[in-house]
Amino acid sequence: MPDFLLPDLGEGLTEAEIVHWLVKVGDTVAVDQSVVEVETAKAAVEVPVPFAGVVTALHGEPGQSLSVGSPLLSVGEAEGFTEPGVVTPSPAEVESSGNVLIGYGTAPTTRRKRTGRVNGATTAPVPVSAPGVISPFVRKLASDNGIDLRQVIGTGQGGIIRRADVETVLAARRPVPSEPSVPKAGERRIPLRGLRKAVADKLTTSRREIPEATVWVDVDATELVAARAALNAVAPDRPVSLLGLIARFAVAGLRRFPELNSRVEGDEIVVLDTINLGFAAQTGRGLVVPVVPGAHELSTRDLSAAIAERTAAAREGGLTPAELTGGTFTVNNYGVFGVDGSAAIINHPEAAILGVGRIMDRPWIVDGELAARKICELTLAFDHRVCDGGTAGGFLRFVADCVESPVTALGEM
Numbered sequence: 001m002p003d004f005l006l007p008d009l010g011e012g013l014t015e016a017e018i019v020h021w022l023v024k025v026g027d028t029v030a031v032d033q034s035v036v037e038v039e040t041a042k043a044a045v046e047v048p049v050p051f052a053g054v055v056t057a058l059h060g061e062p063g064q065s066l067s068v069g070s071p072l073l074s075v076g077e078a079e080g081f082t083e084p085g086v087v088t089p090s091p092a093e094v095e096s097s098g099n100v101l102i103g104y105g106t107a108p109t110t111r112r113k114r115t116g117r118v119n120g121a122t123t124a125p126v127p128v129s130a131p132g133v134i135s136p137f138v139r140k141l142a143s144d145n146g147i148d149l150r151q152v153i154g155t156g157q158g159g160i161i162r163r164a165d166v167e168t169v170l171a172a173r174r175p176v177p178s179e180p181s182v183p184k185a186g187e188r189r190i191p192l193r194g195l196r197k198a199v200a201d202k203l204t205t206s207r208r209e210i211p212e213a214t215v216w217v218d219v220d221a222t223e224l225v226a227a228r229a230a231l232n233a234v235a236p237d238r239p240v241s242l243l244g245l246i247a248r249f250a251v252a253g254l255r256r257f258p259e260l261n262s263r264v265e266g267d268e269i270v271v272l273d274t275i276n277l278g279f280a281a282q283t284g285r286g287l288v289v290p291v292v293p294g295a296h297e298l299s300t301r302d303l304s305a306a307i308a309e310r311t312a313a314a315r316e317g318g319l320t321p322a323e324l325t326g327g328t329f330t331v332n333n334y335g336v337f338g339v340d341g342s343a344a345i346i347n348h349p350e351a352a353i354l355g356v357g358r359i360m361d362r363p364w365i366v367d368g369e370l371a372a373r374k375i376c377e378l379t380l381a382f383d384h385r386v387c388d389g390g391t392a393g394g395f396l397r398f399v400a401d402c403v404e405s406p407v408t409a410l411g412e413m
Helices: 091-096 136-144 163-171 194-209 222-234 242-256 300-315 389-404 406-411
Strands: 003-005 015-021 034-039 044-048 053-058 065-067 071-076 212-220 262-265 268-271 277-279 281-283 286-288 329-333 352-356 360-366 369-383
Touching: 034 071, 136 163, 194 286, 212 389, 222 242, 222 369, 222 389, 222 406, 242 277, 242 300, 242 329, 242 352, 242 389, 242 406, 277 300, 281 300, 352 389, 369 389, 389 406
Parallel strands: 277 329, 329 352
Antiparallel strands: 003 071, 015 034, 015 065, 034 044, 053 071, 212 369, 262 268, 281 286, 352 369, 360 369
16 A cells, blocks of 8 residues: 655745645545645645555644655555555556656656565565655755664655654654643643744744844825826726835836845855845735746836736735745835834845835925825835945935836836
8 A cells, every 4th residue: 555745845845734635535536636735835735646546544634744755645456556665656657647746756766675564573675776765854854863864764655765764763862752841821832833934934044144224214105196096097907006116116226226136145145137026915824925027027017917916816825836936025015004114024035125114194394385295114124245225225215216206207117
């Protein structure tokens, strides 16, 4: 009875959480049929099984996190399989599988046969090839702890070495851990996992590695609001949002101050030609950052439409991991939460993030006269390694000038 292992889902992800099963024990599955929906730190995806047969076991419950390489489900009575531990996919299965997930497919590979018990007494492996490891996490775990994978007996499909196999070796080296502490009365504990853990890890990395500085400015957005209304009156079928306009001005600003569209790699600053604009979006799963690739090549209307489409997809959980990565600069509209300003944390490994506060009526001096105007605070947090305050201030002032005179700015873009 072979195990279908959680495949490498790409983007360096090492684990996923089961959302819900699409099959149950006793169901017959076909090659490339989706059998489970899992949630990674990037997105929710459906996982297809690479062979056919009858489901005999589900290895995990909804809400449970599994590491790459761990069993997802077991399949029995599938044509092309021999004895347990020896996997020989049939030619039909090999040809029909889409092999749609990174690091796991149905191409035939040389495995090793085992006899005896795995979790009991003695086993007698007769290796015919090097042990298979599909998870980079497992390889790193073994390497960091000085474990020779050639001496580890894999309990996964066809001898695949799983994380549990390496941890079994580690467990023999250390004493049994004590029981976890019981929460005190009046407190509750929420596991830090999934998207929340990914966000926490990224923010921690940003604070740890980036020497961050922040500049901000109050701007008169009265003309911006009017310009948006005029643009939407001309083409109501292709509406432009205020965030779309500000994002367009930010892209233009990055062309003038390219140091902010960069990242630090070792002792080098890598200045990027392409602007992949990320924007923070609050969803039911938590905060995500969809990315609009090649934002510098889009018109104002196209950029605004792309932001709206990706925001809707993010809230529906329809974005792929690739659509949530690769950003080079981020815009964060925290004004939708009713706050004026915030020193946002840079989305590592980017070099800067532009924050937009709420637009509200405030007294403002216009041509020497007091008037009620629509005022907004713009904030720029930047990596002080890539530039100094002059560059950061120049960028922020450029965006502010565009917000205050949007018609003039758009005429030059």
